[in-house]
Amino acid sequence: MFSKFNSIPTHMDYKGQKLAEQIFQGIVLVSAVIGFVYGLVIEQFGWTVYIVLAGFAISCLLTLPPWPMYRRNPLTWQPALPESPVETAQKPETLKKKKHK
Amino acid sequence: MNTALSRANSLFAFSLSVMAALTFGCFITTAFKDRRVSSLNQVVLWDKIVLRGENPNLILRDMKSKYFFFDDGNGLRANKNITLTLSWNVVPNAGILPLVSGNGYVSVPFPDTYETTKSY
Numbered sequence: 001m002f003s004k005f006n007s008i009p010t011h012m013d014y015k016g017q018k019l020a021e022q023i024f025q026g027i028v029l030v031s032a033v034i035g036f037v038y039g040l041v042i043e044q045f046g047w048t049v050y051i052v053l054a055g056f057a058i059s060c061l062l063t064l065p066p067w068p069m070y071r072r073n074p075l076t077w078q079p080a081l082p083e084s085p086v087e088t089a090q091k092p093e094t095l096k097k098k099k100h101k
Numbered sequence: 102m103n104t105a106l107s108r109a110n111s112l113f114a115f116s117l118s119v120m121a122a123l124t125f126g127c128f129i130t131t132a133f134k135d136r137r138v139s140s141l142n143q144v145v146l147w148d149k150i151v152l153r154g155e156n157p158n159l160i161l162r163d164m165k166s167k168y169f170f171f172d173d174g175n176g177l178r179a180n181k182n183i184t185l186t187l188s189w190n191v192v193p194n195a196g197i198l199p200l201v202s203g204n205g206y207v208s209v210p211f212p213d214t215y216e217t218t219k220s221y
Contacts, residue, residue: 017103024112032119036126045127052123056116063112064105 009071016070024059031055144171146185181210 012020035051146166151157170177177183187203 012103017108020108021111024108025115028112028116028119032123036123039127040130045124048123048127049120052116052120056112059112060109064109066105 010066012066012070013073013075015073016066020063020070024063027059027062028052028055031058142176144168144177146170177211178215179211179213182208183211184208 031054032048032052035048035055038051039045039048146168147164148167149159151159172178185207189201189203190198191201192198
């Protein structure tokens with residue numbers, strides 16, 4: 001039962017994280033500008049706050065859940081190396097040599 | 102690790118910063134507005150608090166002014182259009198404070214010279 005939940009991808013890739021950040025900053029800033037102008041016109045700061053809160057709610061909805069649009073640039077991992085006892089014994093040695101250089 | 106919680110944290114922090122900037126902008130614009138609309142030239146002469154349950158029928162014949170005709174410049178003496186109005190606030194337990202203006206007004210001219218104090 002839990003494996004079913006685990007199979008649902010919940011992560012964002014790096015470009016998705018950047019996109020999410022840009023989206024919420026854009027929405028909050030645009031709603032702030034709209035709210036400030038509206039509040040300035042009707043001379044009620046409360047409406048500015050309401051409009052910014054609306055932008056906050058919209059960007060929460062758009063960027064908090066890991067929507068599929070934030071998962072379109074998956075990392076390309078190296079293919080798994082075939083395991084053999086000789087290689088595993090040799091590899092640390094070569095690594096150490098490189099580090100000493 | 103970038104989780105929904107960490108995104109919520111940065112979104113909340115960003116919104117708070119924006120809100121702080123907006124509050125400062127509100128303060129700045131009101132400061133400029135006060136300078137812009139300094140033509141508000143009125144002076145309060147009399148007031149009274151009427152509590153709920155009291156008789157709201159005010160008989161104000163031959164009232165003396167409770168406060169002075171303070172002249173915050175030189176607009177009162179020799180002004181030919183001094184308008185007396187009555188307005189009141191209805192004070193709520195919470196919420197906005199409405200300012201209601203009464204119907205009717207009286208306009209009188211003021212004398213060209215100051216008069217000496219009369220003793221009542």
